[in-house]
Amino acid sequence: MQRPKKLMVTLATSLVVLGSGTFLTMHAANDVSSVSQTTAPTTATADSTKLTATSASGTKQNYTVKYRDKTTDQQATYRKQTVGTTATAKDEVDYVGSTTQGATVKLTGKTTAVTQGVMGHTYVHWNTGKWSVTAITDNADQAGTPTQFAKQINRQLAQADLPSDAKTGAITVYSGDDANQTNTVKWQSGKQLYTVSGQTAASTVKLAQNSDN
DSSP states (O other), X not given: XXXXXXXXXXXXXXXXXXXXXXXXXXXXXXXOOSGGGSSSXXXXXXXXXXXXXXXXXXXXXXXXXXXXXXXXXXXXXXXXXXXXXXXXXXXXXXXXXXXXOSEEEEOSTTOEEEEEEETTEEEEEEEETTEEEEEEEETTOOSSOHHHHHHHHHHHHHHSXXXXXXXXXXXXXXXXXXXXXXXXXXXXETTEEXXXXXXXXXXXXXXXXXXXX
């Protein structure tokens, strides 16, 4: 009479072990350890600077890819986050609409932008399709004018497409390379929020353009 009971206990134990193993296998399959498992590019080259991916970590829903340039020690990050709702992801993008007030300036092509001066900086803003672009110049920077920098960014945007699956996107770039200023390209697709951040405007934009979205 004891044998059936022992058999049932053994069977139950085996199922527990099998269940745990299956969970571990599924969890491992969801992990990210290489760039090929993400939508991030392996490399991006802009203004003679080549950024190369050095690490990828996280899960398929939330991961981070880090980049470095061997010669200038420049760094950048490509991040994917999955949030609770589409509305939350959209709000995180900080899209700036076309109602921005300011003096009008003409950029390359048929693009028209507006400028504003705020606390020692000049902001040049324009919209292109589903993307808003804000180019910021420190007024103490004598290397070029705010309009020249905005034209440079606009030309780069015309040379290659940004992620096609973006529902809303925002680009914020700085003419200088101050450590306290981070260039960012953000876009939203459903509940997914993608953020590319880097030390220079050109490299940050190029990373976003090279993504597989």
